[in-house]
Amino acid sequence: MIKLNNVTKSFMVGTEETPVLMDINLEIAEGSFSAIMGPSGSGKSTLMNVLGCLDQPSSGEYLLNGENVTVLDDIQLAKLRNKYIGFIFQQFHLLPRLTAIKNVELPMVYAGIGKKEREERAHYALERVGLAERVNYLPNSLSGGQKQRVAIARSLVNEPTIILADEPTGALDTKTSADIMELLTGLNKEGTTIAIVTHEPEVAEYTEHTIFVRDGRLVEKL
Ligand SMILES: Nc1ncnc2c1ncn2[C@@H]1O[C@H](COP(=O)(O)OP(=O)(O)OP(=O)(O)O)[C@@H](O)[C@H]1O
Known part of the structure; x- marks a missing residue:
């Protein structure tokens, strides 16, 4: 489903091309938790x-659901991203003026889904994350853990091929962090593919395997 073949990524720093990812070969299987x-x-x-x-490799090949991402332009890339990828961030990235349910509806607005279906699907997603009672709350009236649940609901609504979570527990206390990892584990058991960047070994323990990156290379895959 997700395959990187000999992927590299470099950035121009001044006049120097600086390699950041080197020779990455990686397969992420459907239903896995990494x-x-x-x-x-x-x-x-x-x-x-x-x-x-969000960014193209400098060289190599990225296959997502059989599509070669590497050959797409920015508009095609954005479409693919909205269709196949759910994102969760450390700082939640909710829009403060929108209620929980309106935040969850946003990816469906971008996908051109009608109002009624949006509301139904957003309600269902908020129920799945245990927030049925909070649909009309603004982000500022929610706890950190609840905000992250809204963000998780938002990541689910387009039924993505994979959810990518960048330090999703980084802003949460230990107990809330464990609750969020339990929630993600449950979603994974129901079939959602998840990959999560974390510095915390106790967070990684919830997953099935760990991919280690060192100096731009994958050094080990357990
Ligand atoms: N747009 C960019 N231009 C130039 N260099 C970049 C750019 N983005 C990242 N880098 C460099 O690439 C390297 C890897 O950065 P990256 O953010 O991927 O690391 P990371 O493992 O996520 O780090 P952290 O755990 O601190 O978030 C760093 O040396 C960084 O300075």
Whole structure:
């Protein structure tokens, strides 16, 4: 479903081309639950940006559901991203003026889905994350854990091929962090494919296997 073949990514820094990812070969199977770990600056976010179709590799091939992402232009890439990828961030990235349900509806607005279906699907997603009672709350009236649940509901609504979570528990206390990982584990058991960047070994323990990144290379896959 997700396959990177000999992927590299470099950035121009001044006049120098600086390699950040080197020779990445990676397969993420449907229904899997992976952690991506590695030291600061090793290339985890860059890898997530490539996996999430936010950025193109410099060379190599990225296959997502059989489509060769590498040959797409920015508009095609954005369409693919909205269709196939759900994102969860450390700082939730909810729009503060929109209620929980309106935040969850947003990816469906971009996908051109009508109002009634949007509302139904957003309600269902908020129920799945245990927030049926909070649909009309603004983000500021929700706890950190509840905000992350809204963000998880938002990541689910387009039934993505994969959810990419960048430090989803980084802003949460230990108990809330465990609750969020339980929730993600449950969603994975129901069939959602999830990859999560984390610095915390206790978070990685919830996943099935860990991909380690060091100096832009995958060093080990358990
Ligand atoms: N747009 C860019 N231009 C130039 N260099 C970049 C760019 N994006 C990332 N880098 C460099 O690539 C390297 C890897 O960065 P990346 O953010 O992927 O690391 P990371 O493993 O996610 O780190 P952290 O755990 O601290 O978030 C760093 O040295 C960074 O400076």
